[in-house]
Amino acid sequence: MSFDRLIQKIKETKNPSVVGLDPKLDYVPKYICEKHFAEEGTTLRAAANAILEFNCAIIDVIYDIVPAIKPQAAYYEMYGWEGVRVLAETIRYAQEKGMFVMTDGKRNDIGATMEAYAAAHLGTVMVNGEEMEPFGADALTVNGYLGTDGIAPLMKICKEKDKGIFVLAKTSNPSSGELQDKCIGETPIYAVMGDMCEAWGADTIGEYGYSAVGAVVGATYPEQLRELRKRLPHTLFLVPGYGAQGGGAAGLAGAFDENGLGAIVNSSRAIMCAYKKEENCPEDQFAQAARREALRMRDDITAYINLK
């Protein structure tokens, strides 16, 4: 009922990073795609199965050095319901390898509908008297624009099933300031949202001082990272925007507390497509290249923090 499970994995692997699995078909080596198209024709099913093979191969080589994966729902939905099937299978595969899985869905709604999302992604659903787990991730990203009515149904499941959520506060994109930097009185909206995260999580604080309600704060805004770290002492940060979007490791240091905890940094494309960037890396070495990039990222980030 806090983020302790994730923090323990971070301490075990000495690695406060998460691999984003946002697999466009273009990222998957051609020989894998061709095999599945040959088997099942040019179909969404073949595309989805190619992605699953790619995901599993990456998970196989990172689960001992990386605490978590973050599959982005959009890239699975893009391949229709067959893609969504592969989202479910990817989650299960990573969990079987001991990884913590956060589904990046940025879901939001109210009341009974938010309960349905919570049951879908973190909880269970009753079918004819039996309890079933539709996706069963360990955490979910959510958007708090609708206020407490959109968060309360998640908190119930977080407490019952030991799951967590990350609420968007200051996102990594260039236009995030259009709304998020505007001030309510003297306080920017991203900080108001951060304060709500502290309030929503107040009764779920775990042994490392962090609650089950985290916040998304972009690596591209190091000043806000530092400011929010001080303002929100119980809120774990999920930090996108490292690498590809331009956020450097030095700027990330402010996201962490004095024990090197308090944040987990995401990288997606740089890891999935590492084989395309390495010189002379054969396609069939894509997984090993991903592992090398994951290790490089770990070392890059931990050089600036005090994680024991």
Add this chain to the structure above:
Amino acid sequence: MSFDRLIQKIKETKNPSVVGLDPKLDYVPKYICEKHFAEEGTTLRAAANAILEFNCAIIDVIYDIVPAIKPQAAYYEMYGWEGVRVLAETIRYAQEKGMFVMTDGKRNDIGATMEAYAAAHLGTVMVNGEEMEPFGADALTVNGYLGTDGIAPLMKICKEKDKGIFVLAKTSNPSSGELQDKCIGETPIYAVMGDMCEAWGADTIGEYGYSAVGAVVGATYPEQLRELRKRLPHTLFLVPGYGAQGGGAAGLAGAFDENGLGAIVNSSRAIMCAYKKEENCPEDQFAQAARREALRMRDDITAYINLK
């Protein structure tokens, strides 16, 4: 590239309402559930197929009197990827009957990820050189918290494929004011978001004066509905919260323009579960009860507006 297709359907049916298909298994008559459990066991697949049969039966009796359906993604995701398959099949079935389909997903993200959502729900995806349509709805609800970076990828597809979006402005829930009513300077956030909708839609205005960017404004806040109708002359409103959530038809009148256009009002549970509320309605008359409630709602709303 505007909401003209939807508005034409509203004028044809003389009905500015949309039936929300948010099918919890509890809403589906027992005899349908039992049939599917008998055929396929107690599985998510059986649950999803029961929901599909329920949806199609309702669509069969409303497509001549109601312009649109709004399936809520959460209730399909709750039954796992089999549920998401049924979302896709429901969309297609309603479109074959000539209905306009708006997927209520409140999706939000940035850049390439928002492109993936846009392709998934409104557009197409290229697989091995072939263009495929994963879900193919006519409109999608989205959350604008991330600013223009989260909307621009949708606009591209709206223009290319003649689709629309509805951005959350003032939601119908009790806690919507926690953030949305806060003021930036003198302007509440819901109005700031509304202004963004006008700006995002500016180059997609159709023959009825409305753009491809609509806004979600709750029936439970009649004063804000009226205020926003004046403030946002080119923004079509999707209005949830009628009936079950307490919004009455008289209060809705302010959402419409002088031609009875400018808004479409949603009802979900009251229609899907009409058979449970009618006295002595046998379960197998659920569809006819849904039709009766859809007609009652149409008459209730149109009594207050000037739709020709």
